Amino acid sequence: MTQPDPERQLERYVDRLLRQQPLRQAPPDLSMRVLSALERKAARPWWQGSFAEWPTWARLVFVLASILVGVFAVDIASGVVDAVDSRWSSTWNRGHALWLAARSTLSAMTQVVPGEWLYIGVIVVGALYAAFFAVSAAAYRLLVQNRQVRT
Amino acid sequence: MTSPTDRNRLDEFAAFMRTYQDLVFTTAARIVANDAQAEDIAQEVFIKAYENFASLRDSPTAGGWLRTVARNLSLNHAMRYRKRWRFFSEMSGADEDDDTSFEATLSGEQSPVADVSDVQRSRVIEEVLRALPDKQRLPLVLFHFEDMSYEEIAQRLGVSLAKVKVDIHRARAQLARSLAQYGITPDEVTSP
Secondary structure, three states, X not given: OOOOOHHHHHHHHHHHHHHOOXXXXXXXXXXXXXXXXXXXXXXXXXXXXXXXXXXXXXXXXXXXXXXXXXXXXXXXHHHHHHHHHHHHHHHHHHHHHHHHHXXXXXXXXXXXXXXXXXXXXXXXXXXXXHHHHHHXXXXXXXXXXXXXXXX | OOOHHHHHHHHHHHHXXXXXXXXXXXXXXXHHXXXXXXXXXXXXXXXXXXXXXXXXXXXXXXXXXXXXXXXXXXXXXXXXXHHHHHHHHHHHOOOOOOOOOHHXXXXXXXXXXXXXXHHHHHHHHHHHHHHXXXXXXXXXXXXXXXXXXXXXXXXXXXXXXXXXXXXXXXXXXXXXHHHHXXXXXXXXXXXX
């Protein structure tokens, strides 16, 4: 006689068990909550609803206004592109100067501040980051995971 | 202020809601494993249902429609939440428990702590189900309650087929083990 497959047996057992489960009872205030939400929604002015719920005339006006704004934007953008084009080289020079200043400041710092202090600083920042991370993980387990198991 | 027509429609909808609220709430609660969130999801489902009430009112498939919407909203919620906290959840490793064989449960190695009545049994099963880690509970619920195939579950949860099979197997084993502690064993469960 062949032994029944335990995995198949387990599947059948769990399936039977779960399918016999009755529906859970919804909270008694659910229907009241839904009805109040629907009444609140119905009392809202139309412009606070989604675009699909707007009156047709409002949707048409909005689309036309969007097209007009788009046309103006393209017009204005072409003027801006010309203006930016002429100033681009000076912006690039400014950016390059900033980079050079940052680099020289950093090299000056390494000469003035002892190397050990820099290493200690990096270690402290790393430790603080790790501590922050550990506290976040602990808080998550304590506040979120445990609460989920309890509820 | 609502007009008499709106009031009448709301009354009809309230009756419709009473018929289906347990179904919608149960579907959501089993997926998200949190009653407060399930209630929020059920509310969202019924607001959508109200927008489609004209076609749902007399439809014989209204229950199926509501269940599908509840399942999709709950899964979206669970997946969003899972992505946000996946890293921390996986740090805990709580769901990597040992995979004690089902045969141990079958042979009654774990003696029942107490016998439970039929009413309590349903509650115990829901609690044990809820206590399973998300990554095991979700595929298990989708397979056994929502009648989704392994492939559909893998696709919906964005994981491999092999992982879905392993997680469901572990979930079943864990469920059987936990239930055995309450005296719910395969011998005790009879075919309907």
